[in-house]
Amino acid sequence: MTDDFRLDTIQEDALKEVGNIGAGNAATAFSEVLDRKIEIDVPSVQIIPLEDVSTITGSEEDHVAGVLFNVTGQAPGNILFIFPSESIKYLVKVVMDKDIEPDNMGEIEVSLLKELGNILSGSYLKSIGDMTQINMIQSIPGFSYDMAGAILSSTMISASKTGDNVLLIETEFMDGERKIEGYFFFIPQLESLKTILNSLGFDNNG
Amino acid sequence: MGSEEIRIKMAEYHVTKPPHVLVTLGLGSCIGLALYDKYSKVSGLIHYMLPESNGKENTAKYADTGIPFLIEEMIKLGAKKRNLVAKIVGGAKMFSFGDENSVMNIGQRNAKAAKKILKEEGIRILAEDTGADFGRTMRFYTDTGEIKVTSYKRDELII
Numbered sequence: 001m002t003d004d005f006r007l008d009t010i011q012e013d014a015l016k017e018v019g020n021i022g023a024g025n026a027a028t029a030f031s032e033v034l035d036r037k038i039e040i041d042v043p044s045v046q047i048i049p050l051e052d053v054s055t056i057t058g059s060e061e062d063h064v065a066g067v068l069f070n071v072t073g074q075a076p077g078n079i080l081f082i083f084p085s086e087s088i089k090y091l092v093k094v095v096m097d098k099d100i101e102p103d104n105m106g107e108i109e110v111s112l113l114k115e116l117g118n119i120l121s122g123s124y125l126k127s128i129g130d131m132t133q134i135n136m137i138q139s140i141p142g143f144s145y146d147m148a149g150a151i152l153s154s155t156m157i158s159a160s161k162t163g164d165n166v167l168l169i170e171t172e173f174m175d176g177e178r179k180i181e182g183y184f185f186f187i188p189q190l191e192s193l194k195t196i197l198n199s200l201g202f203d204n205n206g
Numbered sequence: 207m208g209s210e211e212i213r214i215k216m217a218e219y220h221v222t223k224p225p226h227v228l229v230t231l232g233l234g235s236c237i238g239l240a241l242y243d244k245y246s247k248v249s250g251l252i253h254y255m256l257p258e259s260n261g262k263e264n265t266a267k268y269a270d271t272g273i274p275f276l277i278e279e280m281i282k283l284g285a286k287k288r289n290l291v292a293k294i295v296g297g298a299k300m301f302s303f304g305d306e307n308s309v310m311n312i313g314q315r316n317a318k319a320a321k322k323i324l325k326e327e328g329i330r331i332l333a334e335d336t337g338a339d340f341g342r343t344m345r346f347y348t349d350t351g352e353i354k355v356t357s358y359k360r361d362e363l364i365i
Contacts (some may be wrong), residue, residue, distance in 0.1 A: 050255060051217040051267070060232035061343060062356060068301045103358070142301035147359055149232020150341025153216060153255070154300040157235060158312055162258050 012045050014200050015169055017192075019043030021131055021173040022124040023184060028121045029123040030173065033116065034094055037181065047165050056170075057082050058184050060149025062191075063103060067117030068137040071125065075192035078159045079138065082183040083113060090180050091116070096107040105145060114141040115141040120184065131197040132159055150154065159187045167193060214238075217267035219252040221279045223248065224349040231340045233296035235313035237322055237364035239273065240293045240344075241280060241329070242351045249287035249348035250270070250276045256312065269319035277327060290329050293353050293365055294320045295344045297336040333365035 007015070011146050022099045023040045029036045056167040069079040083091070087189055092109050100109060118141055143171040144151050160166040188196060209225035210243035216236060220228055228251040230238040241250045252272045259268035266272045281287060315338040324331055333353075335342065339357040347354070355363045 051215065054216060054232060058218070066300070070303065139303055142303050144300045144339070146300065147234075147341035147343070149234035150234030150298065151235055151300055152234075154234030154298070154313070157255055163262075 003045070007045070007095060011197055011202055013049060014197065015045045018041050018131065018147040018200070019045065019169040019171060019186060019195065022128045022186070023129040023173075026120040026124040026131055027173060029119050030116070033119060034091075034175075036175055038173055038175055039131075041174075043169055043171040045095050045167070045169050047163055047167050048126075050153075050156055050160055050163065053166065053204060054149035054153045055146050057084070060092070060147060062148045063145065063149065064148045065113050065143070065145045066101070066151040067114055068142040068144075069117070069121050069134050070142075071188075072139070074134045075132075075136055075188055075195045076094075077186065077188035077192050078155065079124070079163070080152075080185040080187065081117045081120065082151070082185075084181060085121070087180050087182055088113065094180075102145065110143055110145070114143050117141050124184070124186070128196075132196055134199050156187070159189075161189055209347075211345075214257055216249050216253055217264055219250065219266040219272065219276050219279070221248065221250040221276070221283050222348060222363060223247055226348055228346040229344070230295075231265045231343050233344065234298050234300050235296070235316060235318055236271070237294055237296040237316045237336070238342075238344045238346075239269075240278070240291065240295075240346045240353060241276060241285075241290050242293070243280065243285040243289040244291070244350075244351055245289050246284045246286070247348060248280050248283045248353075249346065249351070250285075251346050252276045254316070256354070257315045269316060269323055272325070273323045276328065277329075280283045287322070287327075287329075289341065291332045291351075292320075292324050292329050293332055293346075294336055295342055295365075296336045296355065297356055298338055298340055300339060300341065318349065335365055 065083040067081040173182040225250045297313040
C-alpha cells in the first residue's frame with residue numbers, strides 16, 4: 001500500500017528548511033526560558049509506515065512525557081513533543097530547582113512541560129507561518145506521561161489519514177551536555193503538505 | 207519459568223502452543239486480541255491498529271481482516287473454533303483536549319470492532335481491559351490462558 005504522494009529531493013529539502021527555521025526559532029525560545037543554550041539537529045523529513053512508529057524515540061516501554069497539539073487553519077496537522085524521563089528530571093531541576101522522579105510528577109511539573117510545549121510549538125508555527133504566509137493555529141496542549149510506544153502509536157495512527165504512512169518532520173533538541181533531549185514532531189496532513197509546498201513555489205500535482 | 211517470550215509488534219500476529227508467552231509492549235489505541243483453545247492450548251495473539259481495512263491487504267493491521275485470519279491460523283495448528291475464547295486489551299485514548307469529538311478516538315472504535323467481529327464468529331469474550339487513558343503491556347501465558355496487563359498508571363492486572 002502506498003500513498004499517492006511522494007517527495008522528490010527538492011521538496012524534501014524545502015520541508016527540511018521549513019522545519020529548520022521553525023525549530024531554530026523554537027530552540028531560541030527554549031533557550032530563553034531555560035537560560036541556557038539549546039541546540040537543534042538538522043531536521044529529518046521522513047515518510048514512515050505506521051507499523052514502525054512505536055520505537056522512533058527508543059524502547060516502547062520507556063516512560064516519556066508527550067505534549068500534543070492539534071493544528072488547525074490552512075494547513076492542519078499535529079505537533080508532538082516527546083520528553084524522555086531523564087530530560088524531565090533535568091528540566092524541572094533547571095526551571096524549578098527541584099529534584100523529582102518523573103514517575104511521581106505533580107500538577108506543577110505537568111504544567112511546566114505543557115507550557116514549554118506551548119512556547120516551542122507556538123514559535124515553530126509562527127516562523128513557518130511567517131515564511132509561508134500560511135495561517136496555523138494550535139490547540140491547547142494535551143498531555144500524557146506513559147509508555148513511549150502507546151503515545152507514539154496512538155498519535156501517529158490518529159494523525160495519518162491514509163492509515164498507511166505518516167510524514168514526520170522531526171527535530172531533536174539538546175543542550176550542550178545532552179542532559180536535555182527532546183523530540184519534536186510536526187505531522188502535517190497530506191493536504192497540508194501540498195499547501196505548504198505550494199506556498200513555497202512548488203507546484204505539486206500529487 | 208524458562209518459557210520464551212515472543213514479541214508481537216504493531217500489525218503482527220502469532221500463533222503458538224505452550225510454553226511460549228505472547229507479548230505486546232506499549233499498547234495505546236491499538237488492540238491486543240488473544241484467542242485461546244483451552245483443550246488444545248493453541249493460542250493466538252494479534253496486535254491490530256485500525257478497525258477497518260477498506261480493501262487494503264495488510265492483514266494483521268486491521269480488525270476486520272486480522273481476526274478471521276487469526277482464527278484460521280489457529281485452526282491450522284489444531285484449535286477447534288467452538289473451543290475458542292477471547293480476551294481483549296488496549297483501545298485507550300492517550301490524549302484529551304477537553305472537547306471529546308476528535309479523531310483521537312480510534313481506541314474506542316478498535317475495541318468495538320473486536321466485539322462485533324467476535325460476535326459474528328460466535329466467539330465469547332471472557333475478559334477485557336480496554337479504554338481509559340493509559341498504555342498497556344500484555345503478556346499472554348499460553349499454558350494457563352491468563353493475561354497479565356501492566357501499565358504505569360495502574361496496578362498490575364490478571365485477566
